[in-house]
Amino acid sequence: MNLHHLELFYYVARHGGIMGAVRNIPYGIQQPAVSSQIAQLELDLGQRLFVRRPFSLTPAGIQLYEFIRPFFLGMDPVAERVRGGGAVARLRFAGPTLVLRNHLPALFNRLRRKFPKLRLLLRDAVQTQVEHGLLQQEIDVGITLLEESIAPGIKSAPLLDLPVVLLVGKQHEEKTFAALLKRDLLDQTxxxxxxxxxxxxxxxxxLASRDLEWxxxxxxxxxxxxxxYVAQGFGVGLSVKVPGESRRAGVREIPIPxxxxxxxxxxxxxxxxxVAEALIDIAKERARSLTATS
Structure with a gap:
């Protein structure tokens, strides 16, 4: 078996298909090249490794992926230790843009005091992507909205409770959610x-409890x-109120108590x-600070 072919198959299996692999392979390679080399791997093995549409691994593909996965997952940490002559602090984090832009820089500045050689991999991600990244061992820590139940194997700690709000622009005079609902919702984006x-x-x-649909x-x-998009006048936005965050000019919050x-x-x-344990402690401390000043 060709080691490069195995690496390509690892990315295909990990990211749910050839297109997902092309987007995540850390060097430039086109879809036809991946397809042809995976086909060669299947020919060498005499086995079909996955079903293309909808994507799923065959029994042979599952067996091969489980065998090669630990090796390729461990490549980056080993490379970091070799380059640095010892352990290099590394953290893979995922969270929403607002957290990455307004809160993570302060947290990471504190982390770097303790881990000067800290290397970061940051991903902009919504709730479902954070959980998926943890389950696939693509990230170490994530911040997101918490579901009532979390996937087995994932641990969590609460940080903040965020009230649900609607965001409206200058064209809206309504002060309350009830007043807004009196308008024809279908006429509002x-x-x-x-x-x-x-x-x-x-x-x-x-909305369903009110027999409404929007x-x-x-x-x-x-x-x-x-x-x-609310600020640009495209419609009404569904959001949350975050302590310490101010709104753009012309955007106003309507609470939904x-x-x-x-x-x-x-x-x-x-x-x-x-590193991850230190980040969790710092994040909890910052959340307490935001709550105290809100």
């Missing part, structure tokens, strides 16, 4: 997360983008490394 995300689900459930007109995966606040937490998998 709702800007929100994808339907599978917790914030969207809770909002949809509340379809999403613009779907975005970032609170920051939702606010920007009938929906319980959503809990933001920090997630990780065990065993927990020293």
């Amino acid at each position: 709702l800007i929100a997360f994808p339907s599978g995300e917790l914030l969207h689900r809770r909002f949809r459930e509340h 379809p999403v007109g613009i779907e975005l995966n970032s609170l920051d983008l939702i606010e920007e 009938e929906i319980p606040p959503l809990r933001v937490g920090i997630l990780w998998r065990t065993p927990l490394g020293e």
Whole structure:
């Protein structure tokens, strides 16, 4: 077997298909090249390794992936130790844009005092992507909204409770959620997360309890983008109120007190490394500070 072919198959299996592999392989390679080399690997083995559509590993593919996965997962840590002549602190983190932009820099500045050689891999991710990254061992720690139940193997700690709000622009005079609902919802564009995300689900459930329906007109995966589109006059945004955050000019919050606040937490998998453990402690401390000043 060709080691490069095995590496390509590892990325295909890990990212759910050839296109996912092409997007995540850390060097330039095109889809036809991956397809042809995977085909050669299957020919060498005399086995089909996965079903293309919908993607799923065959029994032979599962057996091969379970064998090669620990080797390729361990490549980066080994390379870091070799380059540095010893252990190099490394942290892979995922969270929403707002956290990455407004809160992570301060946390990482504190981490670097303790770990001067700290290397970071940061990903902009929504709730479902954070959990997936942890389960696939692609990240070490993530911050996101907490579900009532979390996937087995993932640990969590609460950080903040965030009230659910609607964001409106200058064209809206309504002061309350009840007043807004008196308007024809179909005439207003709702800007929100994808339907599978917790914030969207809770909002949809509340509307259903009122026998109302408000379809999403613009779907975005970032609170920051939702606010920007509201500021640009594209519609009404579904969001949360974050302590210490100010809104863009012309954007106003309308609280929805009938929906319980959503809990933001920090997630990780065990065993927990020293850097990840330090980040969790710092994040908890910052959350307490934000709560005290709000």
